[in-house]
Amino acid sequence: MSPLVTTYLEMRSREQLRPKRCADGRFQVREQKEPNWVFNRDLYFAVGEQWHWIDKRSWTDEQWKEYSAAPELRTFAAYHGDALAGYYELRSGSEPDGRDAAVEIAYFGLLPEFIGRGLGGALLTSAIEEALRMSPKRVWVHTCTLDHPQALANYQARGMVVYKFEESGRENIYE
Secondary structure (H helix, E strand, O other), rough: OOOEEEEEEEOHHHHHOOOOOOOOOOEEEEEEEOHHHHHHHHHHHHHHHHHOOOOOOOOOOOHHHHHHHHOOOOEEEEEOOOOEEEEEEEEEEOOOOOOEEEEEEEEEEEEEOOOOOOOOOHHHHHHHHHHHHHHEEEEEEEOOOOOOHHHHHHHHHHOOEEEEEEEEEEEEOOO
């Protein structure tokens, strides 16, 4: 088994974006205007289960309430017709050095039954466009070898550029 590899990507200008649109009029993305910790929690589990998202698995209801109510967090839901298809969360903040504003695509994904329908590129386009509307110096995201096999390719196809790799001692369980 090989170690887990995390890849960090960024976009520093609107001109980098290579959007992908969904021709299916039933596909829509809408912001959740009111914080709803149950919505965030349930989608975190439903989308992340197959990708082994574990960082928030042990959170209490209070932790979820605090997280979803944070002013720097915005949550968007993707729908296909009346069915919930996926979501993303955008988190605004400063760079680690405190200088420049950045927006992180904190969580992003489709529910299992919507994977493979050509919606991922359109959902990611929406996430990047919404992040860019917040006027950051950069939009960034990270993905790892446990995520969907096409995740990295989708980020790069939309124009995001790799700026860092990290290897951890955690095993890549897919090998």
